[in-house]
Amino acid sequence: MDQNVIPLLLVEDEPDLREALGEYLEACGFSVAAVSTAAEAFASAQHQEPRILLTDLSLPDRRGDAYLEEFHRDHPGCLLYVHSGDSSFVPSSALVACGLTRDHVLAKPADLGRMVDRFHSDLTIKR
Secondary structure, three states: OOOOOEEEEEEOOOHHHHHHHHHHHHHOOEEEEEEOOHHHHHHHHHHOOOOEEEEOOEOOOOEHHHHHHHHHHHOOOOEEEEEEOOOOOOOOHHHHHOOOOHHHEEEOOOOHHHHHHHHHHHHHHHO
């Protein structure tokens, strides 16, 4: 893989949104692995280590925030983001310790340009 391409893991159970968002992020230069469940996210991350995880909260097998702490333990270099229609979601102190703050909670529908800018800004800071 090109070293300038950033691997991004997208976890979204709604197929049309997953496909559209994945295509947009690919067009923005990310290498996107798009899956629909938390279990698939763990399996995908074993195949290719993501630099960014963008997850929905309401997944068929686990609530998104329920697996993020475990995912962070397994992949500490990965930046975590929640993409959710739940505007009341506030990251727990355990998630904040993993680097997921309110600034990493992106409301649906998201401003996609801003989302990509945020990813690049955070990647620059984390290097």
